[in-house]
Amino acid sequence: MGAAIRHLTATNPGxxxxxxxxxxxxxxxxxxxxxxxxxxxxxxSLLTTQRIDAMAWEHLAGSHDATAGRTDQENESFRKARWVMLPLCAVLVIALLVVLQS
Ligand SMILES: [Zn+2]
Incomplete structure (x- = not known):
């Protein structure tokens, strides 16, 4: 299966x-x-026009009675990977600009 990229959590009254x-x-x-x-x-099935996080909240509330303290967290390793990619892309864009101007 795939890698978990986000965790949507909520707390029930208990x-x-x-x-x-x-x-x-x-x-x-x-x-x-x-x-x-x-x-x-x-x-x-995600063959729907509904937002993916809205569906998750609906399930947590409807099936587990969990409506309090909703948090939406990105997976730690996924977030780190993006922090590595961001400066890399910036460097590439700057390099491209330098090449275009010369
Ligand atoms: Zn469930």
Whole structure:
């Protein structure tokens, strides 16, 4: 399966935290994102116009009664990878500008 790129969590009235992961499958081109609930195996078809995070919140509220303390966190390693890519892209753009001006 894909790599979890985001974690959407919410807390139910009993204080239990529920998590829905957004997994990205890079085997597809363009890649595809999937929603997977870590607690009940819920994994909906995403052939819908609904927003992916709205669906996750709806599931957490509807199936697990978890409506409080919603957090939307990016996966740690995924975030780090982007921090490496960002300066790299900036350097490339600057290099391109220098080449175009000469
Ligand atoms: Zn669930």
């Amino acid at each position: 204080g239990q935290v529920f998590t829905v992961n957004i997994e990205r499958d890079f085997r597809y081109d363009p890649y595809r994102d999937f929603l997977v609930c870590a607690h009940c195996g819920w994994s909906p």
